[in-house]
Amino acid sequence: MDTRLEALSGSQGGVFAAHEALTAGLTRAYLHQALRARKLVRVRRGAYVHATVWQAASPDERYRLGCLAVARSRPGDALSHHAALAVLGLSLWGYDVGRIDLVTDTVQSVRRGSVWLHPDDGVAVASVADAACVSPARAVVRTALTMVQDCAVVAGDAALHRGLVTLADLMTEVAAISPHQGRGRAMEAVLLMDSRSESVGESRTRLALRRLGFQPDSQVVLRDSDGRFVARVDLVVDGVVLEFDGLVKYARQRDAEDGAPDPEEVVWLEKRREDAIRRLGHPVERVIWNELERPGLIGARVRSAKVLVTARVPRPA
Numbered sequence: 001m002d003t004r005l006e007a008l009s010g011s012q013g014g015v016f017a018a019h020e021a022l023t024a025g026l027t028r029a030y031l032h033q034a035l036r037a038r039k040l041v042r043v044r045r046g047a048y049v050h051a052t053v054w055q056a057a058s059p060d061e062r063y064r065l066g067c068l069a070v071a072r073s074r075p076g077d078a079l080s081h082h083a084a085l086a087v088l089g090l091s092l093w094g095y096d097v098g099r100i101d102l103v104t105d106t107v108q109s110v111r112r113g114s115v116w117l118h119p120d121d122g123v124a125v126a127s128v129a130d131a132a133c134v135s136p137a138r139a140v141v142r143t144a145l146t147m148v149q150d151c152a153v154v155a156g157d158a159a160l161h162r163g164l165v166t167l168a169d170l171m172t173e174v175a176a177i178s179p180h181q182g183r184g185r186a187m188e189a190v191l192l193m194d195s196r197s198e199s200v201g202e203s204r205t206r207l208a209l210r211r212l213g214f215q216p217d218s219q220v221v222l223r224d225s226d227g228r229f230v231a232r233v234d235l236v237v238d239g240v241v242l243e244f245d246g247l248v249k250y251a252r253q254r255d256a257e258d259g260a261p262d263p264e265e266v267v268w269l270e271k272r273r274e275d276a277i278r279r280l281g282h283p284v285e286r287v288i289w290n291e292l293e294r295p296g297l298i299g300a301r302v303r304s305a306k307v308l309v310t311a312r313v314p315r316p317a
Contacts, residue, residue, distance in 0.1 A: 001039050002026060012130065014053030015065055017073035018046040044100075044114060046073040060086070063097050070100050070115060071131035077102040078125040078132035080118060081146055082155070084139035087128050091158040091200045094151045101146070103134060116146075137169035144189035145182045150207055152189040157203045160195035167193075194218050201244035202234050205287050208295040209237055214302065216242070222280055230276050239309030240302050241277055245288040281311025 004024045009016050021031060031048070034040045041054045047069035049062075057065060067083040079087055081101035086092060101116045103125075109118045125132045133139070136159045144152035159165045170190045177183040192210065196218035197203045209216045216237040222230045235242040274284045283305035291297055 001034060002030065005030075005034070009048075009050040009053070012072070013065075013068065014050040015069040015072060016048055017069065018048065020072065021048075043069050044073065059097070060092065063095075067100055068129060068131050071102070074102060074104070077104040077117075078120075078123070078134055080123075080134045081116075081139060081142045082151060084128075084133040085136075085143060085155045087131055087133055088136055088139065088159075088164070090136070090140075090155045090162075090164075091203075092151060093154045093200050093204065094148045095143075096147065099146075101142070135169075136164040137173045140165065141170055141173035141177070141186050141190065144186040145177070149185075149189050149192070150204060152186075153192050153207060154200050154203045156190065156193035157195070157197035160193055161197060198234075199244060201287070201289065201292070204292050205242060205244050205298070206235060208292060208298055209235070209242075209302070212295060212299040212302075214238065214299070222277060222282065224280065230280060231273055233277065236282070237302055238306050239282055239311055240305045241282045241284045242298075242302070243284065243286050245286045281309060283308040 005016075005021060005026055008020060008024050012020075018028070018031060022028070031040065035042055039051050041049045041051050043049060043066040047066070049065045049069050054062060054065065064086045067079055067086050070083075071077065071079050071087075078084075079101070080103050082092060082095045083100045083102070086095075098114050099116060100114055101118060103118045103120045103123055106117045106119055109116065111117075123134050123138055125134055127133075134142075140152060140156045140159055143155060156165075156170065160167070167190070170193070174183060174186045174190055177186055192207065194203070194206065197206060198219065202218070206216050206218060214237045216235045218235055219232060220236040220241075221232050222241075224230055233241045234244050277284055285298075285301050285305055287298055
């Protein structure tokens with residue numbers, strides 16, 4: 001590949017726009033040649049990603065790269081909705097990888113292939129990874145209008161947890177949406193968000209429980225009768241402890257006094273931890289990814305475990 005293009009893409013995280021390549025002295029014919037040689041990936045007209053960077057990326061990272069490339073191809077526009085969330089590095093789930101939203105000087109919202117353009121109503125923007133993005137609060141709330149509810153809540157949980165937004169910020173954005181645009185839908189999503197959630201799986205488990213009529217508490221600290229710390233658990237519902245699987249090693253790190261244990265110790269430490277939780281009177285249930293598609297199963301396990309609860313049901317601090 002031409003050294004000028006290598007330097008351009010390398011300085012921009014592997015993404016660039018056609019107009020940037022032309023400014024660097026390259027030609028459209030060269031770009032077409034590089035595409036045919038599979039040295040470049042074109043995510044949209046005028047928006048490119050270095051093939052090596054693309055091939056090494058996960059599906060989520062490929063979406064982020066595509067958003068950055070499209071943003072570079074449209075100077076003056078700003079990424080919005082879940083495209084902005086991806087560039088901000090917020091957790092996403094259940095989003096449309098074939099859709100990129102931007103605000104621009106259009107009069108009304110319009111779709112152009114994979115790009116959805118929205119009127120620039122004076123929304124504040126900031127530069128993230130050299131791309132203009134709407135605020136995190138705006139992106140979260142607008143995502144609630146275009147994606148499944150879980151997508152907005154998962155991202156909103158992450159934004160609240162990281163301190164990128166406050167509930168007041170989110171409510172201000174909701175108020176800016178008219179009823180016919182979907183204010184009620186956005187409000188419902190915001191009221192389901194929880195700053196204590198620490199992962200996509202935990203957020204989705206909490207949402208599944210709420211839709212089943214339960215009222216789970218997040219990130220509950222459990223102590224013994226003398227007030228000594230026993231564990232911090234993902235969720236407690238009616239006295240039943242639920243942990244989203246896949247977080248065992250992280251739980252050990254946050255609970256251990258002397259740092260993370262060796263991998264061989266994880267299973268043993270987990271058993272000791274669960275035994276200690278059960279001695280407090282809390283049954284322990286684990287939720288895995290594929291069970292999130294069968295929420296009724298989770299609910300049945302919680303109802304079955306409730307009869308084993310002997311502890312005073314904890315309340316969030």
